[in-house]
Amino acid sequence: MKRTQITIKDIARELGISPSTVSRALKDHPDISAETKKAVRDLAAKYHYTPNSIALSLRSQKSNVIGVVIPQIVHFFFSSVISGIEEAAEEYGYNVMVCQSDESYEKEIRNVDTCISSRIDGILVSMSKNTHKYDHFEKVLDDNIPLVFFDRVCPGVKADRIVVDDYYGAFNAVEHMIKGGCRRIAHLGSSKHLLIARNRLNGYIDALKKYGLPVDESIILECDSRESALERTPTLFTKGENPDGIFAINDLAASGALTAVKRLGFSVPDDVSICGFSDGLVAQVVEPPMTTVEQHGFEVGKAAAQLLIDRIEGRATTNSITKMIKTTLVVRESTRLVKDSANV
Known part of the structure; x- marks a missing residue:
């Protein structure tokens, strides 16, 4: 049986207060009394209330989700990269959505479309070895979605990139x-x-x-x-x-x-x-x-995520940036x- 998720309106109805008061109480607003804040938090905890992330993203125009498109996660390098991406993302409050192209150009296009339709804030890409056309990447940039390539970069698209030496x-x-x-x-x-x-x-x-x-x-x-x-x-x-x-x-x-x-x-x-x-x-x-x-896949992933987040949050203001990670024998x-x- 599907469990119905409790909303701010449900909490407000049970406590006999307005939804806006519940919202401000959950945000620890100074205008709300300590007694009301405690009552709201206790009821929220009792019913396992969690904010509706979709509604929040629609209001803020920001999902706090980064899309990652890789050829195959089975490669040690790419699994290391993902670990680096997740560490940087977590530090800045972002979640990570990972898609695998399986070295397929067609699936890579679907991966990118999935990221866009999921309202991600930016995309990290290591392209498929079978990708010869880049319209799907141009579409990302045309939609003003920050895009960073790593490792397998796209020579035909002017975007940020993190490369290995x-x-x-x-x-x-x-x-x-x-x-x-x-x-x-x-x-x-x-x-x-x-x-x-x-x-x-x-x-x-x-x-x-x-x-x-x-x-x-x-x-x-x-x-x-x-x-x-x-x-x-x-x-x-x-x-x-x-x-x-x-x-x-x-x-x-x-x-x-x-x-x-x-x-x-x-x-x-x-x-x-x-x-x-x-x-x-x-x-x-x-x-x-x-x-x-x-x-140094972990370092590659962390640097790529950091650069993407800087783009998302407006800290990277120059034209496309290329950063090289040194190798070690x-x-x-x-x-x-x-x-x-x-x-x-």
Whole structure:
């Protein structure tokens, strides 16, 4: 049986006072006597009264809800980002509504429409890898709803963004592998229309060039999931000279590559060094524990939420802002130890 929620009018009727007096008593207005305030609060507590948030938002034109659209919550990075968003949101009295696009452009559009129809105060977005058109994001801005991109940012929309230093994260990872003796390093990347994929690819390429190593397109694969890495990694070992290192765009792909390499009978890291990107739990539980690039997802989420709230509350008055979060290389046992730099 559905329970009927008590209203201010119900409290007023039972106490024989006006609804406006009840409202002011609940807000601790100085014009209301202590006796009336106590009677109102006692009755509100007895009937478990809670304010009607929809009515409040209609009056204030503010819902105190932030919408978040992410590709998949299963990724450690995105779950860390959400934790950072929620901490910042709670600090400023906002609630968080999370939607998953599941890497679908069509579902991402529905996610954004849901956020708008739910009267959210602003939206945080990390876009789907299959998003090639951006009309739904332009619609958000046209409706004067604050919008902040994080991690997977949209190059075609002028909005605030929080980005990870993907280029130097990749560069440092590949340089570490080269200094450990790797000379033929494969790359498992993602769709090149994603800025993060291009930045990590460019970091990989520039590290090879710095040390005079060739860039072999045949060992650069679009392969960004554990399943695809399990399937495609063996093909890297059918191209003549075997790779002695694999740098993957994320930890899930790296873990798939690690499993595939071991199934082929090779040793990690003696035969093949492997490095991922994210530093999630999977990097710590695989055998051997995996070298990876820490993206600081919690910091990304907190910074994104802070910037969005500043926009909502009018503290950010300049044009679109871009903030970069530095990465950290976390060295574990899946890559060979750095050799004397004189021998690199």
